[in-house]
Amino acid sequence: MIDGTAGEPDDGRPVPGDVTPAVYGSLLVTTLVAVQWRHDVSTTFLGLTLVASVAVFWLAHVWAETVNQRVRGPIDQGEFLRLARAESPMLAAAVVPTVVLGLGSIGLLQTDTAVGLALTVSMVQLFVWGWIVGRAAHASRWVAFVVATLDLLLGMAIVTLEVVVLH
Numbered sequence: 001m002i003d004g005t006a007g008e009p010d011d012g013r014p015v016p017g018d019v020t021p022a023v024y025g026s027l028l029v030t031t032l033v034a035v036q037w038r039h040d041v042s043t044t045f046l047g048l049t050l051v052a053s054v055a056v057f058w059l060a061h062v063w064a065e066t067v068n069q070r071v072r073g074p075i076d077q078g079e080f081l082r083l084a085r086a087e088s089p090m091l092a093a094a095v096v097p098t099v100v101l102g103l104g105s106i107g108l109l110q111t112d113t114a115v116g117l118a119l120t121v122s123m124v125q126l127f128v129w130g131w132i133v134g135r136a137a138h139a140s141r142w143v144a145f146v147v148a149t150l151d152l153l154l155g156m157a158i159v160t161l162e163v164v165v166l167h
Contacts, residue, residue: 018086019089019129019132021058021088021089021090022090022092022093022129023126023129024057024061024090025054025091025092025093025094026122026125026126026155027126027155027158027159028053028054028057028090028093029050029054029094029097029122029125030119030122030123030125030126030156031158031159031162031163031166032049032050032053032054033046033050033097033115033118033119033122034159034163035163035166036049036050036115037115037116037119041115042105043101043102043103043104043105043109043111043114044101044104044105046101046115046118047098047101047102047105050094050097050101051094054090054091054093054094055091057090058087058088058090058091061087061090062083062084065083066080066083069083093122093125097118097119097121097122098118100114100117100118100121101114101115123152123156126151126152126156127148127151127152128148130147130148130149130150130151130152130155131145131148133148133151134146134148
């Protein structure tokens with residue numbers, strides 16, 4: 001959909017609304033975990049860094065959207081809250097990986113296992129977004145699987161580039 005609204009394709013399959021913040025959040029979380037895994041880091045530190053970093057990026061996106069709206073005129077508190085909610089799926093992308101890292105923090109998982117599992121969960125999120133795109137665009141589950149796999153590979157290429165740039 002060009003306008004980002006939800007709808008249905010001609011064959012009746014639902015089309016999600018704007019998933020940009022969620023997809024961006026998934027890429028961000030995957031990158032942050034991958035970058036930190038390259039260092040000797042505690043799962044507690046990584047979990048706190050993950051939450052703080054995603055929150056800062058969420059705030060940056062909310063601010064950018066607020067500025068974008070204010071260019072057209074003043075906005076009220078309700079509009080600001082709507083913008084903040086619209087960007088909140090970015091925050092949700094950090095929940096499961098952070099919980100997994102928390103399991104490492106309390107000793108239920110070894111550090112490398114917790115970080116590896118958090119990275120795996122993040123990559124699964126990228127695959128799921130590809131699956132959602134594939135199902136929205138194609139009736140065939142096989143085609144959706146191919147789209148999801150290609151989207152995961154593209155996401156991992158982006159994460160790899162971000163890791164290289166950051167180090």
